[in-house]
Amino acid sequence: MTFSIVGFDPETKELGIAVQSKFIGVGTVVPWAKAGVGAVATQAFANPAYGPDGLRLMEQGKTAQETITILTENDEGKEDRQVGVVDANGNAATFTGNRCYDWAGGRAGKHYTAQGNILVSQETVNAMADTFEKTTGTLAERLLTALDAGQEAGGDSRGKQAAAIYVVKEKGGYLGADDRYIDLRVDEHPDPIKELIRIYHLHQLYFGTTKPENILEIKDDIRDEIQNQLYRLGLLANNDVDDQTLHEQLTVFLHVENFEGRELEKGKMDKEVLDFMKSKETV
Structure with missing residues (x-):
């Protein structure tokens, strides 16, 4: 009951995830990322271990596809899972288990992967992918625009509840102390993506630089x-x-x-x- 997009910006080296779900506090479960390593979205009957384990594998040099293969090969519940991965070189891969509820599936492209389950239709994933490909701006702006497009195309068939965006880059956090560049969540709201976009603009106002x-x-x-x-x-x-x-x-x-x-x-x-x-x- 979730749709997400994982992306990479080759110029800034930022990695990030944007997600929406009929699931309270979805930002505490789905997005995982580490600067210079990769980003992971784990969802459906989510296995939270896919996040840290996936990052560890990419830190060891595994590609996005190799990471998914290793994560799923020994997981007895893999057919209930869905995961999207982008590594620090921009390679992208996605996996949807056979037991995920319809509509479920994903699409990987250059520097991104989009996936979702229990969706109104495949159009949600296609809208996210197409929008990410044609949109310019920062990685966060592209992820949010793509997520919003996915909702406009139908989104989660069960409705809306929570959304999140997580973007990392080297020394991107507060005072350069860590890589947590953007970490914003809307845990429960009637229109979580629009609220997330509003909060993102506030975040940029407070923490952006003067032009x-x-x-x-x-x-x-x-x-x-x-x-x-x-x-x-x-x-x-x-x-x-x-x-x-x-x-x-x-x-x-x-x-x-x-x-x-x-x-x-x-x-x-x-x-x-x-x-x-x-x-x-x-x-």
Whole structure:
């Protein structure tokens, strides 16, 4: 009762999985990945060991197909399983056991594999695969767009409940401490993919980097706008303050809202953060 897509970006070396299911907290079961090694989606009557065992095999140099062969050959329950694997070279493979409930199947292509079970039809897998192939952007954007297309094509025949995206890359985690670049989950929601996409955009706002074209100088109309917004949000006692007070209270706002990663030198501000400030409701 799940559909997923596993992908690889040869330029950034990112590996990732996006998944949706009529299964609460699906992100705790299906996606597994390790930077420089590979990514695994284990589903249907999921064998959670396929995740860590699959990564261990690829770390030893096995290809995606070799990994699936080894995982399934000694598994008595393999005909109830489904798994998709992409290795760090972009090789992709998928497996669907004979006892998985219809519609069930998968499609592997260049740098990706899409699979699903208990689907309305094969069109869900085809929509994910076709969309991933033709979509540009970051790996996360391509995975989410493909997952959304799969839902639009029919999705899980039992309905919607949870979704997740997991992307890894070397030193991609918070402060570069690990490879967990994007790890977002919607554990229970009437429209989990749309909610996941909304949360992803927030994640990018908070943890993305400032684009050069979005650097604003805090002067004239921009200064007035920031001052008015800080006053509206209760961070200024009045809307006529000196530059030092404005800078201090803007810094307070940035830190309260966790925008340290987009904090620029004094006298400059990220346009995306200003847009967020303007949209923020007062309590």
